[in-house]
Amino acid sequence: MEIVRCVSCDGFGWYEDDFTGESSDCDWCAGIGYVYRDANGIDHKIPERDWARLADQLEALEQERMREMGYQGEAKKPWEQHIREGTQGGQNPYEKGRDEKTDTSQND
Numbered sequence: 001m002e003i004v005r006c007v008s009c010d011g012f013g014w015y016e017d018d019f020t021g022e023s024s025d026c027d028w029c030a031g032i033g034y035v036y037r038d039a040n041g042i043d044h045k046i047p048e049r050d051w052a053r054l055a056d057q058l059e060a061l062e063q064e065r066m067r068e069m070g071y072q073g074e075a076k077k078p079w080e081q082h083i084r085e086g087t088q089g090g091q092n093p094y095e096k097g098r099d100e101k102t103d104t105s106q107n108d
């Protein structure tokens with residue numbers, strides 16, 4: 001099944017409440033920011049049991065999204081935190097990229 005950006009939260013995985021200023025997970029994608037789209041064009045929540053299997057794919061989509069937005073570094077998403085548990089360690093690839101960028105500019 002195709003994985004697409006959640007249309008409800010536009011890939012953020014959360015909302016900020018206009019009234020309270022508090023953020024809460026997007027109900028449509030369970031805070032992942034991405035959903036399955038079936039052959040009929042219907043979007044479905046990605047079940048938690050699939051997160052680890054899709055981690056690389058979701059991460060690639062996320063990096064693409066960040067490039068589109070023109071920046072790196074953002075609050076960690078819930079799915080990132082869960083996926084990292086017990087897998088490849090908790091290193092944040094976006095933090096790493098930002099550090100490298102900083103180092104380069106310092107060397108200049």
Ligand SMILES: [Zn+2]
Pocket residue numbers: 006007008009010011012013014026027028029030031032033034
């Ligand atoms: Zn969503």
